[in-house]
Amino acid sequence: MKQTLILTGRALREARRTPEALAPTLLIPLFFLVVNVGQAGKIFPGKSTPFLHGQGYAGFQLPSSLLVAGSFGSAALFLVEDIEKGYFDRLRAAPVSRVALVMSRLLAESVKSLVLTAVMIAISLLLGVRIATGVGGFLLLLVLTSAWAVVFAGFMQLIALKTRSSAATQSGGLIFFPLLFLTPSFAPRAMLTHPMEVAASCNPVTYIMEGMRALVLGGGDWGRVGLAFAVVAAAGAVMLLLNVRLVKRFD
Amino acid sequence: MTWAVEATGLKKTYPSKDGEVEAVRGVDLQVRTGEVFGFLGPNGAGKSTTVRMLTTLLTITAGTATVAGVDVAREPDAVRRKIGVALQEAGLDDRQTGRELLTLQARLFGSSPSQAKELAQKQLELVDLLEAGDRVIKGYSGGMKRRLDLATALVHEPEVLFLDEPTTGLDPASRLTVWDEVRRINARGTTVFLTTQYLEEADQLCDRLAIIDGGRIVLEGTPADLKADLRSRRGGEPTLDDVFLDATGRTRTRVAGQVEEVQA
Ligand SMILES: Nc1ncnc2c1ncn2[C@@H]1O[C@H](COP(=O)(O)OP(=O)(O)OP(=O)(O)O)[C@@H](O)[C@H]1O
Ligand SMILES: [Mg+2]
Numbered sequence: 001m002k003q004t005l006i007l008t009g010r011a012l013r014e015a016r017r018t019p020e021a022l023a024p025t026l027l028i029p030l031f032f033l034v035v036n037v038g039q040a041g042k043i044f045p046g047k048s049t050p051f052l053h054g055q056g057y058a059g060f061q062l063p064s065s066l067l068v069a070g071s072f073g074s075a076a077l078f079l080v081e082d083i084e085k086g087y088f089d090r091l092r093a094a095p096v097s098r099v100a101l102v103m104s105r106l107l108a109e110s111v112k113s114l115v116l117t118a119v120m121i122a123i124s125l126l127l128g129v130r131i132a133t134g135v136g137g138f139l140l141l142l143v144l145t146s147a148w149a150v151v152f153a154g155f156m157q158l159i160a161l162k163t164r165s166s167a168a169t170q171s172g173g174l175i176f177f178p179l180l181f182l183t184p185s186f187a188p189r190a191m192l193t194h195p196m197e198v199a200a201s202c203n204p205v206t207y208i209m210e211g212m213r214a215l216v217l218g219g220g221d222w223g224r225v226g227l228a229f230a231v232v233a234a235a236g237a238v239m240l241l242l243n244v245r246l247v248k249r250f251d
Numbered sequence: 252m253t254w255a256v257e258a259t260g261l262k263k264t265y266p267s268k269d270g271e272v273e274a275v276r277g278v279d280l281q282v283r284t285g286e287v288f289g290f291l292g293p294n295g296a297g298k299s300t301t302v303r304m305l306t307t308l309l310t311i312t313a314g315t316a317t318v319a320g321v322d323v324a325r326e327p328d329a330v331r332r333k334i335g336v337a338l339q340e341a342g343l344d345d346r347q348t349g350r351e352l353l354t355l356q357a358r359l360f361g362s363s364p365s366q367a368k369e370l371a372q373k374q375l376e377l378v379d380l381l382e383a384g385d386r387v388i389k390g391y392s393g394g395m396k397r398r399l400d401l402a403t404a405l406v407h408e409p410e411v412l413f414l415d416e417p418t419t420g421l422d423p424a425s426r427l428t429v430w431d432e433v434r435r436i437n438a439r440g441t442t443v444f445l446t447t448q449y450l451e452e453a454d455q456l457c458d459r460l461a462i463i464d465g466g467r468i469v470l471e472g473t474p475a476d477l478k479a480d481l482r483s484r485r486g487g488e489p490t491l492d493d494v495f496l497d498a499t500g501r502t503r504t505r506v507a508g509q510v511e512e513v514q515a
Contacts, residue, residue, distance in 0.1 A: 014346050017387075085343065090336070
């Protein structure tokens with residue numbers, strides 16, 4: 001545990017020293033938020049659109065942007081860099097638990113994501129979004145987003161550990177396209193075409209997005225929030241298990 | 252006596268696209284506690300592969316190995332605690348400073364924060380990096396990186412030190428720094444296992460050496476004995492270069508009847 005924290009500290013120091021890697025993870029989701037609201041905001045006016053529960057369309061879009069913010073997998077990109085540079089071997093040759101080697105990266109990812117999400121939400125408040133479920137809902141939203149970021153980074157770490165190539169890891173990150181766009185990202189699931197609705201219903205990210213929306217827009221749909229946490233926890237468990245297995249077998 | 256390193260029938264096969272690569276084909280080694288042991292061989296002979304197996308970085312396909320009396324495959328973490336490793340490719344993190352890297356390393360081996368700081372300071376002095384210690388490693392020259400890598404392998408004061416080609420690519424002055432450092436830590440009681448391409452280096456530093464070729468040990472002994480043996484067969488004043496070329500069959504004037512198949 002202590003070693004995990006030591007290595008997490010190192011990972012965060014690394015993040016502080018590479019603001020150029022961090023900046024896009026804030027700017028790109030903001031770009032999505034502004035553009036998506038600009039394009040579809042008028043179709044769904046706040047007052048007359050029931051699924052918005054009285055808010056503007058930006059509140060509906062915020063969860064999609066938060067998910068984009070959580071889908072850069074920077075932990076995995078730093079990990080694969082360690083592997084390519086040989087520093088990972090130096091760490092492996094130290095009496096450090098193999099679990100700490102992967103957990104420290106994920107822990108650092110969660111910290112980065114908490115900060116980033118807080119900033120994202122603060123900016124969205126300036127854009128008129130309100131978190132209908134209050135401070136508690138805000139905190140849950142933070143945790144849910146950062147949990148998703150950890151899960152996504154964790155799956156990318158699998159590619160990093162398996163391929164040891166940063167090019168492969170980066171292309172692996174493109175999985176976020178189907179994951180984030182085969183979702184009810186512009187309108188609720190019930191309003192999608194049938195094939196799209198089927199695709200979205202098969203996609204676990206849909207349930208995380210819907211849980212986040214329940215937190216932002218309110219409407220008392222706590223079941224969806226619970227489901228979102230359950231989905232992220234299940235994906236997280238699978239991801240952790242596979243990470244530990246791969247790092248233990250790393251040759 | 253317990254050996255600092257003991258390997259029996261050590262083998263490594265890498266999976267590859269068309270079948271398997273047999274990189275190490277049954278290596279027996281015995282390194283005495285307190286000596287500097289040289290591991291020589293041409294490119295691709297299996298030196299790095301052997302070092303990676305002995306340092307727990309690579310799984311062992313067959314055979315057994317103990318380091319400082321501990322079985323490598325069975326208790327890798329206990330082995331890791333006793334060894335220092337500097338691999339052929341320096342394993343550094345460009346974004347940390349030299350001092351941060353050394354401190355982190357000491358912390359991972361269990362030092363308290365203040366202890367780690369002291370150890371890092373001491374190592375920076377020893378490898379002549381005090382001035383550069385607080386700059387990020389990205390800006391270091393190749394030689395500085397090598398020396399820092401060596402310092403990182405030493406910061407926790409290991410019992411057995413593994414160095415894979417520690418002086419490849421160094422200028423003569425840096426090479427001497429590394430040699431001095433190896434002698435110093437050896438004098439302190441640390442066993443050193445080093446691979447090298449430079450026969451002069453082996454001659455200067457090593458108490459005993461083994462030559463590996465094609466994944467098998469082809470010759471073993473003290474530099475003086477190996478030279479004397481060749482002298483008795485061929486006459487003249489053979490250098491370690493001649494011994495190496497003779498043992499690995501890399502010369503046309505090879506003496507007939509010499510090491511064809513190998514003790515393995
Ligand atoms: N990861 C790997 N996968 C497949 N084959 C490998 C791998 N690593 C090494 N080999 C092969 O194993 C053999 C031994 O390699 P090794 O790196 O141990 O040699 P070496 O003696 O250290 O050589 P050098 O002096 O060039 O560093 C070579 O034929 C090499 O091609
Ligand atoms: Mg090598």
